[in-house]
Amino acid sequence: MMMDVSLPQPVETVVTLAVVWIGLGVAGLAFVRAPRFITHFIFPCGALVALLLAITGLGAIGAPPSVAILPAGLPDLPFHVRVDALSGFFLMLLGGVAFGTSLFSTGYFRGMAPAALALLSLQYHVFLASMTVVLIADDAYLFMVAWEAMALASYFLVTTEHHEEQNRKAGFIYLVVAHIGALGILLCFGVLQGGRGDYTFDALRQAGLGDNWASLAFLLAFLGFGAKAGMLPLHVWLPEAHPAAPSPVSALMSGVMLKTAIYGLVRVVYDLIGNIRWEWGLLVLLVGSATALFGILFALAENDLKRLLAYSSVENIGIVLTGIGLSMVFIGSGQPVAGALGLIAALYHALNHAVYKGLLFLGAGAILKSTTLWNLNQMGGLIRYMPKTAVVFLVGVLAISALPPLNGFVSEWLTFQVSLQASQLSSSVVRSLVPIAAALLALTGALTGMCFVKVYGIAFLGQPRLSLAEAPREAGGWELAGMVWLTIGCVLLGIFPVFVIGELNAVCLSLIGSGLSAEALASGWLWLVPTAGTQASYSPLIFLLAIMVVFGVTFLGVRRLYRGRLRRAAPWDCGFPEQTLRMQDSADAFGQPIRQIFAPLYRIRRQVPRPDDAAPVFRQTVEDWHWYVLYRPIARLTTYLSDQVGKLQQGRISVYLLYSFVTLIALLVFVK
Amino acid sequence: MNLPLHAQIINLCAALLLLLAFAMLTQRRIRSLINLFSAQGLVLVISTLTVAYATHQTHLYYSALLTLVLKVMLLPWIMHRLIRKLNVRWDVESVLNIPATLLIGIVLVIFAFNLAAPISQFSDTIAKSTLGIATACIFLAFLMMITRRKAISQVIGFLAMENGLFFAATSATYGMPMVVELGIALDVLVGTLIFGVFFFHIREKFESLDIHHLEKLKER
Numbered sequence: 001m002m003m004d005v006s007l008p009q010p011v012e013t014v015v016t017l018a019v020v021w022i023g024l025g026v027a028g029l030a031f032v033r034a035p036r037f038i039t040h041f042i043f044p045c046g047a048l049v050a051l052l053l054a055i056t057g058l059g060a061i062g063a064p065p066s067v068a069i070l071p072a073g074l075p076d077l078p079f080h081v082r083v084d085a086l087s088g089f090f091l092m093l094l095g096g097v098a099f100g101t102s103l104f105s106t107g108y109f110r111g112m113a114p115a116a117l118a119l120l121s122l123q124y125h126v127f128l129a130s131m132t133v134v135l136i137a138d139d140a141y142l143f144m145v146a147w148e149a150m151a152l153a154s155y156f157l158v159t160t161e162h163h164e165e166q167n168r169k170a171g172f173i174y175l176v177v178a179h180i181g182a183l184g185i186l187l188c189f190g191v192l193q194g195g196r197g198d199y200t201f202d203a204l205r206q207a208g209l210g211d212n213w214a215s216l217a218f219l220l221a222f223l224g225f226g227a228k229a230g231m232l233p234l235h236v237w238l239p240e241a242h243p244a245a246p247s248p249v250s251a252l253m254s255g256v257m258l259k260t261a262i263y264g265l266v267r268v269v270y271d272l273i274g275n276i277r278w279e280w281g282l283l284v285l286l287v288g289s290a291t292a293l294f295g296i297l298f299a300l301a302e303n304d305l306k307r308l309l310a311y312s313s314v315e316n317i318g319i320v321l322t323g324i325g326l327s328m329v330f331i332g333s334g335q336p337v338a339g340a341l342g343l344i345a346a347l348y349h350a351l352n353h354a355v356y357k358g359l360l361f362l363g364a365g366a367i368l369k370s371t372t373l374w375n376l377n378q379m380g381g382l383i384r385y386m387p388k389t390a391v392v393f394l395v396g397v398l399a400i401s402a403l404p405p406l407n408g409f410v411s412e413w414l415t416f417q418v419s420l421q422a423s424q425l426s427s428s429v430v431r432s433l434v435p436i437a438a439a440l441l442a443l444t445g446a447l448t449g450m451c452f453v454k455v456y457g458i459a460f461l462g463q464p465r466l467s468l469a470e471a472p473r474e475a476g477g478w479e480l481a482g483m484v485w486l487t488i489g490c491v492l493l494g495i496f497p498v499f500v501i502g503e504l505n506a507v508c509l510s511l512i513g514s515g516l517s518a519e520a521l522a523s524g525w526l527w528l529v530p531t532a533g534t535q536a537s538y539s540p541l542i543f544l545l546a547i548m549v550v551f552g553v554t555f556l557g558v559r560r561l562y563r564g565r566l567r568r569a570a571p572w573d574c575g576f577p578e579q580t581l582r583m584q585d586s587a588d589a590f591g592q593p594i595r596q597i598f599a600p601l602y603r604i605r606r607q608v609p610r611p612d613d614a615a616p617v618f619r620q621t622v623e624d625w626h627w628y629v630l631y632r633p634i635a636r637l638t639t640y641l642s643d644q645v646g647k648l649q650q651g652r653i654s655v656y657l658l659y660s661f662v663t664l665i666a667l668l669v670f671v672k
Numbered sequence: 673m674n675l676p677l678h679a680q681i682i683n684l685c686a687a688l689l690l691l692l693a694f695a696m697l698t699q700r701r702i703r704s705l706i707n708l709f710s711a712q713g714l715v716l717v718i719s720t721l722t723v724a725y726a727t728h729q730t731h732l733y734y735s736a737l738l739t740l741v742l743k744v745m746l747l748p749w750i751m752h753r754l755i756r757k758l759n760v761r762w763d764v765e766s767v768l769n770i771p772a773t774l775l776i777g778i779v780l781v782i783f784a785f786n787l788a789a790p791i792s793q794f795s796d797t798i799a800k801s802t803l804g805i806a807t808a809c810i811f812l813a814f815l816m817m818i819t820r821r822k823a824i825s826q827v828i829g830f831l832a833m834e835n836g837l838f839f840a841a842t843s844a845t846y847g848m849p850m851v852v853e854l855g856i857a858l859d860v861l862v863g864t865l866i867f868g869v870f871f872f873h874i875r876e877k878f879e880s881l882d883i884h885h886l887e888k889l890k891e892r
Contacts, residue, residue, distance in 0.1 A: 653826070657818045664814075668787055 010060035011068045011083040014091060014136055017053045018129040021046060025125030032118040039110050042121055046128070047102035053132065054095025060088030061503045065510075067138060080200050082138035085510040086271070089503065090135045090263045093351050096489060097255045097358045098128055101248040104362045104482030107475070108248055108369060120160055124249065127153035127257075134260050140189035140199040147185065147264075151178040154257060157249040158241045170240035177227050177237040184224025185264065191217040192272055204272045214273055218280050221268040222287075228261035231321065232291040233626045235314045239298075242310035243374065247365020248482075250306060254313045255358035259350045262320055266343070269328070270511050281328025282430060288325050289440040292318025296447045297601055300454070300594045301622040303376045303587040305364045308455065309357065312400065315444060316353040319415065320346045322441060326418045329430060336514035338421040341530055343512070344504040345418055349411035351500070352399070352493055356408060359396040359486035363389060366475040366483070367459065371468060376458045376587035383460040385472040390460045392483040397456045399490040401449040405540035405547070407493035410500075410528070412445055413538060417530040447594070454590040463581045495540050497528045588620065595622065603628065678726040682843075685719035686802040689839060690781070693812040696832060697777055698770050702760055702824060706751050709828050712835050713743030720842050731850050732842065738857050739838070747831065747864055751824070754868050758875060760824060768819050777812050784808035802843040809836030821882055823874060827867045834860055 008016075024042050031037045060066070065084035073079040083091070105124070109117055130153055133146035155178070159171035189199065191213055197203040209217060227234040242250045269276060295315030302308040327342025364374075366389050373379050383390040399406040402413075419438035425431045475483070493500060505515040515521075516530070523529035529537045573579055595602060603625040609616035650656070675683070692712045699705045717740045724732030755761070768776070788804035810833050817829035834856070 654818050654821070657814070661814050661818060665783070665811075668783075 009066040009068070009083075010056050010063060010088065011066040011081055011136060013056045014053065014060075014083055014132060015068065015070065015081060017049050017056070018132040020049050021125045021129040021132070024049070025122040025129075028118050028121030028125070032114055035112070035114040035117050038117055038121050039106055042125075043102050043106040043109070046125055047099050047106070050095045050098035050102055050128070052095070054092045054099060057088045057091030057093075057095055058503070060091065061085045061506050063088075070142075073142070077141060079142040080138035081133075081136045081142070082201070083136050085507040086263070086267065087135050089347060089351075089507050090259060091132065093259055093354050094128070094131055094135065094256050097354045097486070098252065100358055100482040100486040100489075101251045101255075101362065102482070103485060104251075104365070104479050105248040107478030107482075108246070108365060110476075116160065120157070120246070123153045123156045123160075124252075127157060127249075127252065131256060131260050135263060138201045140193070140201070140204065143264075144182070144186060144189070147182060150257065150260065151175070151182065154241075154245075154249070154253055157253075158245045160246055160249070161244070167244040170237075170244035174237040174241040177234055180234070181224045181227030181261075184220045184227065186224075188217050188220035188224060188268065191220060192268075201272060205274070207272075209273070211277075214275060215277070215280070217273055218269060221265060221273075222280075222284065225261040225265040225268070226287070226321075229258050229265070229317045229321075230291075230295075230314045231287055231317065232294055232314075233630050235291065235295070236624065236626055236631065238314055239302075239307045239310040239624070242313070242361075243304060243306040247306070247361055247368060250309075251358040251361035251365070254310065254361055255354040258313060258317055259354055262317075262324075262346070262350050265324065266347075266511075269324075270343070276328050276331045278329045278332030278427070278430065281325050281330075281332050282433065283325070284321055284328055285325025285434070285437050288318045288321025288323075289437045290318070291315070291321060292444045293440050293447075294318075294601070296444050296451060297594065297598050298622075298624065300447060300451045300591045301602060302591075304374055305367070305376055305379075305455065305459065306361070306374060308376070308451070309360055309364060312360075312448070312451065313353070313357055315448065316349070316357065316400075319412065319441065319444070320349050320353070322346075322437060323349055323411075323415045323418065326415070326434065326437075329425070329434070330418070330421065331512065333425050333427070333430070335421070335424050336512060337517055338418060338424060338531075340505070340508040340512060340515050341414065341421070342418040343508055344501060344516070345411055345414035347504055347507065348414060348497075348500060352407040352411050352490075355486050355489040355493060356396045356399040356406075359392065359483055359490065360400065362479070362483050362486065363393040363396060366479055367472075369479075370472040370475065373466070373468075376455065378466040379459040380462045380465040380581070380584065381460070382464075382472060386460075386474045388480055389475050389483065392480070392487045393460065394456060395487045395490055397452040399494065401452045402445050403449075404538075405494050405544040407490050407497075410494060410497040410538070410540070412441070414530055415441060417536055420536075421531070450594070451591075454587055458585070458587045458590065462584050465581055465584060465586070495544065496525070497538075497540060498523070498525050501528065601625075676726075678722050681722045682719050682802060685715050685722070686805040686839075686843075688715045689719075689809055689835075690805050690812075693809045693832065693836070694774070694777060696828070697773055697812055697816050697819075702755055702822065702828075703752070705825060705828055706748050706755070709751075709832060709835075710744055710748040712832060713739060713748075716835055716839060717744060719839070723842055734850065735838075735842070735853055738853065742857055742861060743831070743835065746861070750864055750868065751828070754871060755824060758824075758871060760822060773815065773819055777815060780811040780815060781808040784811055803840060806836055806840035806843055809833075809839060812836075823867075823871055823882075827864065831860060831864070 024046050028038045028042045031042075060083045062085070065082055067080070067082045070079040070081060109120065112120070127150060130146045130149035134143065134150055137143035137146055155171050155175050158174055159167055161167050162171070189204070192204045192207050192209070193199055194207055194209065194213065197207070222231075223234075230238045238254075242254060245253060269280070292315045295311050295313070295318055299308045299311035299315060302311055323342050323346030325342075327339045327346060329339075330336070330342055331339035366386065367379070367382065368374055370386060371379065371382070395406065399408040402408040404410075416438055419434050419441070422431050422434035425434070474480075501516070502521075505521065509515045517532065519532050520529045523533060523537065526541060527533075527537045527539045595604065603623040605621045605623070607617075607619035609618060648659075689712060692708055692715065696705060696708045696712070699708060717736050720732055720736040720739060723729070724736060784807035785804035788807050791803060813829050813833035813836055816832065817826045820826050820829060838856075
């Protein structure tokens with residue numbers, strides 16, 4: 001009994017932590033004249049809150065759902081909040097990543113102008129708090145309020161450096177897509193509610209929609225959350241907004257905010273709509289595969305590091321959607337065990353992506369701060385100036401390339417394992433489509449490897465391609481602490497997947513009522529077995545040991561064999577004595593084969609110099625054709641329509657008077 | 673026709689109002705326009721006094737006094753001063769020529785009567801038959817605002833419209849409450865003063881009071 005009193009419910013703790021975050025943000029505004037107070041006190045406190053949130057979330061996964069009604073909101077329309085296993089998992093994700101980014105921010109934002117810093121601190125903490133509230137909202141009303149607060153806070157964060165027009169433009173695009181998405185979600189809730197009952201999630205769960213209405217609700221939710229997640233073709237805001245935002249914010253947006261969209265999709269489709277149909281799953285699967293392939297292809301063609309990471313986020317969201325799509329196909333076909341595995345794979349990948357993409361964005365921020373460079377083509381040799389950053393960045397790069405024993409491998413491997421269950425499906429069309437999606441996923445994985453070989457090789461290895469005024473400096477202690485925290489996450493999530501799977505299994509059990517097979521769960525902590533031991537199993541720890549043994553043996557063998565036979569000499573210059581640093585392989589050059597192979601998917605503009613040009617320059621830009629195929633026509637139509645309406649504005653007072661006169665007469669005739 | 677004397681006077685006033693409204697529609701000289709406006713005000717005062725006397729509505733006496741001071745004396749005086757200072761005498765040829773304007777005016781009057789007919793039946797005031805004329809006056813003043821090109825004649829049109837509204841109010845409901853009437857009177861006064869200030873600014877900017885110069889004030 002005493003325990004009950006002393007331990008608050010998870011939901012109370014989470015609400016308190018969100019309020020503390022908002023309080024920290026407001027406090028930052030109050031201490032606008034003390035920027036050191038903001039960086040040295042408020043951001044570390046925010047990090048502490050994040051850590052507590054992660055722990056609370058982790059604890060809530062196994063606990064029964066806890067609910068509360070907040071004493072806020074409109075009269076007769078109170079805010080309902082609820083923390084269940086799914087919320088707990090995403091709260092853990094949010095807290096874990098936010099801990100790293102807040103630590104990083106402690107160091108990163110030092111030296112910023114005080115007023116801008118205070119506003120940034122406010123928006124940053126409001127952003128975190130609103131994401132928390134999105135994850136615990138238990139009625140559509142609070143959900144939408146928090147969702148919009150999240151969008152607005154992140155909009156202001158994207159436009160932190162609003163003096164540059166490019167950033168304002170990026171913020172505008174982001175805001176437009178965010179609102180298209182919000183509109184979809186709002187309509188989805190409207191369809192779910194169906195004109196009866198109230199808007200609490202409990203009421204929506206029991207709506208019992210007909211097939212057509214349920215499909216409509218699903219499509220609206222998919223559109224709405226897909227826009228926020230960066231699904232094709234609504235991904236265009238990502239490569240604009242992420243480079244514009246300060247790096248810790250990009251890390252949060254890419255790592256966590258995209259995951260709130262995944263959370264929303266899972267919450268609405270699995271929990272609120274229920275009765276999943278396999279056709280929906282097929283749609284999600286196909287869109288997810290296309291998103292993944294497209295995202296990585298554009299990442300390969302990109303030379304702006306943060307834009308590249310943004311496109312890579314598009315790709316990873318594609319993989320998560322692939323997992324969700326597979327899970328929905330299986331659940332809709334009456335195979336809940338395989339469906340649970342798909343959901344586990346998707347959620348695991350969401351967590352992994354949050355951790356390593358957070359790490360990579362923080363690394364990009366560290367590079368940007370110490371070199372002021374954002375273009376890969378100008379970097380190079382950073383490993384000598386920033387050795388510690390180079391190590392943590394390498395871990396992130398290996399993780400995102402899905403190399404064992406790191407975390408990226410586990411979730412992608414699980415996704416493959418799900419697609420291998422396709423033989424259980426009854427429909428032959430779906431049975432043949434699922435392997436194609438898996439093949440696309442494999443291609444995506446290989447291309448990701450290539451993409452990040454490019455990133456790491458060009459940025460950290462080789463020689464500097466641009467002589468900077470002062471040598472780049474290693475990231476500061478706080479920045480490293482934030483990155484190391486996420487690095488540890490990458491390693492632990494990769495080495496001990498069984499524990500994560502156990503937690504995710506609890507999420508699945510509470511959400512769809514079924515989990516992994518008993519055989520899979522009985523495999524013990526060392527071996528990860530998704531379905532049955534006879535089919536597939538993976539032990540990262542043994543893998544790691546094997547790698548270490550092979551590495552050690554090779555290292556010792558080489559040392560022994562080549563002892564004393566080393567000689568240092570200049571490499572052969574191919575008979576061309578004048579070699580400059582600019583002759584190194586560049587990011588654009590590295591992606592050239594891919595651009596050649598997938599040329600129809602890009603919109604490439606080349607400017608080839610004439611043969612007799614004395615100072616030849618080769619220019620090439622790669623553009624996203626979605627702008628031209630989808631967005632330009634819409635923009636043109638909008639401009640045309642507003643031009644037509646604009647004709648009403650004649651400038652002649654007589655005409656304006658005539659408008660009111662005609663209106664008056666028409667109304668009089670009408671009401672007579 | 674065996675109407676009592678006060679009803680006959682009111683009907684006469686209504687007819688005069690309509691006539692004056694048409695006269696304003698055709699008048700090109702601004703000085704005469706102001707005089708016509710002033711005359712319209714005077715007719716309004718007479719009709720209000722008649723209604724007040726016939727129905728023993730004391731507050732209508734105050735209204736009549738207010739109208740007399742404001743619309744017959746003060747506003748015309750301000751406007752005469754204005755046009756002397758601004759040196760505008762003529763309004764230029766408007767969008768429509770005078771016969772066409774008159775034809776449209778006639779159509780509007782018919783429409784106004786058509787509109788007012790069902791409403792008048794429910795009204796039991798002594799001046800109910802004049803509602804159509806009041807509405808017609810409003811329409812004609814509006815038409816004048818549309819067809820004129822000098823800012824000052826538009827202001828006169830605006831004030832004439834207010835006259836029509838006032839007449840409609842007295843004829844249909846024995847006038848608006850005193851508070852509302854005072855408010856409107858103040859608005860009209862302040863409005864005219866502000867217009868006066870604006871005229872000076874407009875002329876300073878464009879060297880003319882022709883509102884045709886304001887056509888530049890648009891986006892493209």
